[in-house]
Amino acid sequence: MELGLLRLATLLYLGATFDALAGIAMQRELPRWLLPRLLLGGLAVHGAAIILRSAAAGHIAVTTFAEALSFLAVVLVAIFLAVQARRPLVALGAVVSPLAFGLVLAADAAYSGARPLPPVLHSAWLPVHVVLATLGDAVFALAFSASLLYLIQERRLKTHRGRGVLRHLPSLETLDRVNYACLVWGLVLLTLGIMSGIVWAHEAWGRSWSTDPKLVFSLLTWAVYVVLLQGRMTAGWRGRWAATLTIAGFAVIVLSLVSVNVLALGNHGKAF
Numbered sequence: 001m002e003l004g005l006l007r008l009a010t011l012l013y014l015g016a017t018f019d020a021l022a023g024i025a026m027q028r029e030l031p032r033w034l035l036p037r038l039l040l041g042g043l044a045v046h047g048a049a050i051i052l053r054s055a056a057a058g059h060i061a062v063t064t065f066a067e068a069l070s071f072l073a074v075v076l077v078a079i080f081l082a083v084q085a086r087r088p089l090v091a092l093g094a095v096v097s098p099l100a101f102g103l104v105l106a107a108d109a110a111y112s113g114a115r116p117l118p119p120v121l122h123s124a125w126l127p128v129h130v131v132l133a134t135l136g137d138a139v140f141a142l143a144f145s146a147s148l149l150y151l152i153q154e155r156r157l158k159t160h161r162g163r164g165v166l167r168h169l170p171s172l173e174t175l176d177r178v179n180y181a182c183l184v185w186g187l188v189l190l191t192l193g194i195m196s197g198i199v200w201a202h203e204a205w206g207r208s209w210s211t212d213p214k215l216v217f218s219l220l221t222w223a224v225y226v227v228l229l230q231g232r233m234t235a236g237w238r239g240r241w242a243a244t245l246t247i248a249g250f251a252v253i254v255l256s257l258v259s260v261n262v263l264a265l266g267n268h269g270k271a272f
Helices: 002-026 029-057 065-086 090-109 125-158 172-211 213-235 239-262 266-271
Strands: none
Touching: 002 029, 002 065, 002 090, 029 065, 029 090, 065 090, 065 125, 065 239, 090 125, 125 172, 125 213, 125 239, 172 213, 172 239, 213 239
């Protein structure tokens, strides 16, 4: 049943993708009204699928690659809906919805039955570390979405394309503010995720965690975003430069997620 719910969520996220694209092309009331409802429906059935999976496994379902992708998608949608409730941005949904759709589609492709929790993961740190890390990744995914739209909108304005299917994108100032807010919160969550992971890894593996590829990727991501935020606050880095660095940081997150889990790199990759 959990797989059926996951596939239903995939369809709802796909519907939200088409609706968001229609919203920025036409700017009519139906897409703006329908988008949060499609995503909320997808979130509900997706959450139910994860709960069923967790119940079958006997632990929070985040320990396989498919589970990690699925959990990241549901957290991303939940955070976007929270943002959408305060500041409706249909255009942001045009990036978030296909991201969620792609993540769940990949989770479906990599799906396997629930498995027992490896002994090294039997720890109270499991939900703490994973939830913090996933929240950070999801917030950075929102920053990536805003940055991508920023670059598209900037190019349109420079080429004087005032009309066309993308003519209803948010202003550059709005997208830059969203990017900055997401960077701040994402860095806080990433820092907490790294700290909790270090404490847990030290308990589980002793000294061998210090050169783990996952930690190296995490510290690299942290460094990119620290430099970016420092540059924004002291050197006035905004606009295209900030958007490009935000996308680069998110690319490191994606590379880490795929390489560590698919190739089973290091202690982290083998355990999860």
